[in-house]
Amino acid sequence: MSVLPSDIVVYGAANTPEADRAIIGGSVDFTRRGAFYDIAPAGSVDVISSSAADTATKITYYGRDPTGVIQSQTLSLNGQTWVIGSQSLERLLYAALSGATANGPVANPGGTPALGDVALAAHSCILPAGSLTTDLIIRTAQAGSAKS
Numbered sequence: 001m002s003v004l005p006s007d008i009v010v011y012g013a014a015n016t017p018e019a020d021r022a023i024i025g026g027s028v029d030f031t032r033r034g035a036f037y038d039i040a041p042a043g044s045v046d047v048i049s050s051s052a053a054d055t056a057t058k059i060t061y062y063g064r065d066p067t068g069v070i071q072s073q074t075l076s077l078n079g080q081t082w083v084i085g086s087q088s089l090e091r092l093l094y095a096a097l098s099g100a101t102a103n104g105p106v107a108n109p110g111g112t113p114a115l116g117d118v119a120l121a122a123h124s125c126i127l128p129a130g131s132l133t134t135d136l137i138i139r140t141a142q143a144g145s146a147k148s
Contacts, residue, residue, distance in 0.1 A: 016105065031101070042066045042090040044123045051116025052079040057098045058111035061120060063089035074109050077118065084123065095120055 014026030039045065047059050057077040065071050065088055073087040096106035099113030 029101070039063070039089050039092060039122045041124070042088055044085040044088060045092065045120055046082045046084050046123050047075050047077060047118060047120050048082045049077050049079055049114055049116040049118050051114070054112075054114050054116055054118070055079050056112040057114045057118070058109040059095055059097050059118065059120065060106055060109040061085075061092060061095035062106065063087070063092040066090050076111065077114070092120070 012029045012031075013024070014029050015023045016029075042065070045061065045063075049057065054077045058074055059077065060072060060074040062070055062072045068090075070093065071087050071089065073085055075083050075085055077083060094105055096109060097114050097118055098109060098111035100106065100108045
């Protein structure tokens with residue numbers, strides 16, 4: 001069985017500063033999860049919550065733009081409606097939601113802690129030809145036709 005990037009879960013440590021000569025590591029912090037994906041092609045990221053009540057929650061994210069410069073943006077969630085970011089990124093570096101602890105590279109952006117699960121996702125997604133998702137989209141578009 002193949003291992004997919006989505007099968008791998010990386011947790012942060014209790015102390016994750018970006019400053020030199022600071023205490024790094026410590027116990028596992030289950031509120032900090034890492035993922036390793038580039039945004040291809042470069043574009044914006046959007047955010048959504050699984051809870052309609054998350055309307056006073058904020059997220060601040062940092063990433064590298066196509067020239068390699070670190071950029072950031074803070075967005076306010078709108079419950080189960082996508083909020084579209086405007087900062088063009090090639091790579092997402094890190095993010096923090098309302099209520100984040102102060103031991104990471106991003107400060108708490110303020111607002112109310114999220115009640116639901118929050119997703120920060122690339123606005124545009126390019127699927128490889130012949131992928132399962134592409135096949136499902138094509139078959140859905142051809143509903144009613146005979147399948148051999």
